[in-house]
Amino acid sequence: MDSASYPTPDLAQSEIGLMMIDSVAVTVKESMPPQVMVEINGMLNDGCTAFHEAKQSVEGNTIKIEVTTIRPKDAMCTQEISPFSTTIQVDAQLQPGEYTILVNDVAEALKL
Template structure:
């Protein structure tokens, strides 16, 4: 009986040693990097964007007492989404016609939360104004301003 126990112990020990040595394995060699092949060039692609105008509900004109006269617009409206993107302002003036565009540039693939944000801005118009009647258009809302 003692010989059978010693025999079992020897076989169990041998099996355990073989099993552990198989688990250890040899260290994996890292694959060779072929320096002869250049890395593919990285192409920078400019993201497409879309213009999102501010919805203008009201415009008030304040005339500053200066020479020449200066005009400041008080603009009220809203931004129809929750994207936090700055508003860009562009002004053009041809004679007595003044046009102001308020818009944001959003990447085409941007999803914005459906949250209406109020928008208010005071905008000083470029240049001086002589007496006369001016047509002022802000994002489609037009008003006439008579300057004495």
């Protein structure tokens, strides 16, 4: 695959930061194994800021999702805060039990 046809942001010229999270909602689809979906609602700080990525990790009974934003360094941007929403499927095979889903600094309980 030719990477030139899929431009990626120049990370050396960008700032990565944690997204401001407003709310987290967890739903479980009844399937085998259960599929856990996390709806994340947050805010983009200005007109230049965009969603960057969501990284997942599981530590014991805590599922951590780190949601980051990206923006060009030293850019002049509109001071417009805009809402952002996405739904992410948890990539782990979870056993029955109680979990905490932590999205940046917002926690939500999950019982399977």
